[in-house]
Amino acid sequence: QPQDFDLFTLREEHELLRESVRSLVETKIAPYAAAVDQEARYPQEAHDALHAADMHAIHIPEQYGGAGADALAACIVIEEVARACMSSSLIPAVNKLATVPLILAGSEELKQKYLRPVAEGRAMFSYALSEPDAGSDAGGMTTRAVRDGDGWRLNGVKRWITNAGVSEYYTVMAVTEPGIGTRGISAFVVEKSDEGFTFGAKEKKLGIKGSPTRELYFDDVWLPGDRIIGEPGTGFKTAMRTLDHTRVTIAAQALGVAQGALDYAADYVKQRKQFGKPIAELQGVQFMLADMGMKIAAARQLTYAAAAKSERNDPDLTFYGAAAKCFASDAAMEITTDAVQLLGGYGYTQDYPLERMMRDAKITQIYEGTNQIQRVVMARQLLKG
Numbered sequence: 180q181p182q183d184f185d186l187f188t189l190r191e192e193h194e195l196l197r198e199s200v201r202s203l204v205e206t207k208i209a210p211y212a213a214a215v216d217q218e219a220r221y222p223q224e225a226h227d228a229l230h231a232a233d234m235h236a237i238h239i240p241e242q243y244g245g246a247g248a249d250a251l252a253a254c255i256v257i258e259e260v261a262r263a264c265m266s267s268s269l270i271p272a273v274n275k276l277a278t279v280p281l282i283l284a285g286s287e288e289l290k291q292k293y294l295r296p297v298a299e300g301r302a303m304f305s306y307a308l309s310e311p312d313a314g315s316d317a318g319g320m321t322t323r324a325v326r327d328g329d330g331w332r333l334n335g336v337k338r339w340i341t342n343a344g345v346s347e348y349y350t351v352m353a354v355t356e357p358g359i360g361t362r363g364i365s366a367f368v369v370e371k372s373d374e375g376f377t378f379g380a381k382e383k384k385l386g387i388k389g390s391p392t393r394e395l396y397f398d399d400v401w402l403p404g405d406r407i408i409g410e411p412g413t414g415f416k417t418a419m420r421t422l423d424h425t426r427v428t429i430a431a432q433a434l435g436v437a438q439g440a441l442d443y444a445a446d447y448v449k450q451r452k453q454f455g456k457p458i459a460e461l462q463g464v465q466f467m468l469a470d471m472g473m474k475i476a477a478a479r480q481l482t483y484a485a486a487a488k489s490e491r492n493d494p495d496l497t498f499y500g501a502a503a504k505c506f507a508s509d510a511a512m513e514i515t516t517d518a519v520q521l522l523g524g525y526g527y528t529q530d531y532p533l534e535r536m537m538r539d540a541k542i543t544q545i546y547e548g549t550n551q552i553q554r555v556v557m558a559r560q561l562l563k564g
């Protein structure tokens with residue numbers, strides 16, 4: 180069953196992929212994770228390594244030059260990179276987030292034009308939904324695209340855009356018909372070189388400091404007519420359908436950072452001696468480890484189940500994507516915080532990676548919809564029956 184995968188035993192190809200990403204991460208990404216955080220700089224080493232190994236956007240279908248990897252494979256790449264460096268894991272994660280709208284709803288010409296350069300490592304893609312005054316209420320956006328000749332004229336501001344400035348291409352949602360709510364929103368491809376398109380300063384953040392986040396400014400940017408993704412008025416739906424798929428990748432990211440923190444802490448407690456013996460022998464410590472492992476196991480099953488639903492485009496993906504993202508990110512916050520605790524004072528310093536992991540984990544409860552919004556999404560699905 181090439182399109183399917185077993186929830187309980189991964190297929191050999193997924194296990195082999197995990198092994199190869201893990202060894203790439205150990206040699207080419209993990210050694211730079213602390214410096215990337217401390218210097219708040221783009222993880223260029225990870226960028227180069229992921230591109231060289233063709234792991235920067237493995238989800239892109241083969242007909243557009245990609246590897247055509249399934250949703251679980253994309254999760255495994257993101258999970259393994261996040262296990263060592265959350266900032267770096269946003270390279271494959273955001274390439275997927277921003278290209279899924281095209282894959283789901285773009286014309287054949289748009290796909291050929293914009294997916295191939297990403298697959299071939301010549302360009303990156305960012306996703307621009309949020310605005311200064313429209314975050315959770317994404318449908319309340321005010322960025323406006325007005326018909327102008329045989330194209331569109333774009334004006335407005337997007338906020339919090341990951342990889343802004345690094346990416347060549349941007350999927351941008353804008354209002355094309357005001358007054359009719361989300362049915363008046365359309366999605367477009369904007370190029371970095373389009374005249375009138377500029378960027379704000381890099382945000383100074385609590386975590387994922389290596390991942391650049393900036394505002395986008397559109398000042399009378401003219402877009403040719405064929406840059407629209409799908410029909411006018413379908414942009415919000417495309418944006419939401421995309422998030423159904425990519426909230427699964429955020430769950431994978433959360434899973435990765437949680438696993439990285441548990442692995443580090445489990446190792447540490449075997450070495451650290453207090454009261455004349457390794458603290459791993461204390462039952463209070465063992466119970467903490469057990470809870471951490473249990474939460475990771477549950478988060479992994481839910482995340483991989485959601486990946487299977489993403490791959491099959493199951494009708495209950497909306498629920499599963501939200502559930503996996505919410506559960507795994509809450510677990511990641513708890514597990515990374517407990518991992519800091521297990522290292523005591525050492526965990527609180529930059530001499531160890533756990534305070535970074537704890538700061539990085541926090542974002543997974545906020546982006547791609549806060550965990551309150553995931554609960555809104557899940558409850559709506561449940562009440563729909």
Ligand code: CAA
Pocket residue numbers: 273276306308309314315316317318341361362415416419420422423497545546547548549552555556
């Ligand atoms: N699939 C298909 N259609 C969907 C859908 C889905 N999952 N969710 C909503 N829709 C459709 C609805 O059916 C409805 O269509 P009709 O007009 O035909 O009835 C339309 O979209 C509007 O839906 P709602 O009435 O449910 O819309 P709403 O205004 O109440 O908002 C929301 C719903 C779930 C709160 C949404 O605004 C939301 O998800 N907010 C969070 C925003 C978010 O996640 N942003 C992430 C930004 S990207 C990011 O953060 C990336 C990163 O960090 C790396």
Ligand code: FAD
Pocket residue numbers: 305306307308309311313314315316338339340341342384387392542545546547548549550551552555
């Ligand atoms: P608000 O919507 O103002 O929320 C504030 C608080 O109110 C939250 O606790 C929220 O849960 C709560 N709240 C709001 N509505 C409800 C409700 N109905 N019920 C209960 N509680 C509610 N966006 C993009 O488009 N592209 C990106 O690449 C991107 N990358 C990001 C990277 C970073 C580092 C960050 C911080 C954000 C990024 N975002 C991106 C934006 C992100 O998706 C939003 O920050 C998020 O959706 C929340 O919106 P907000 O910040 O405006 O918070």
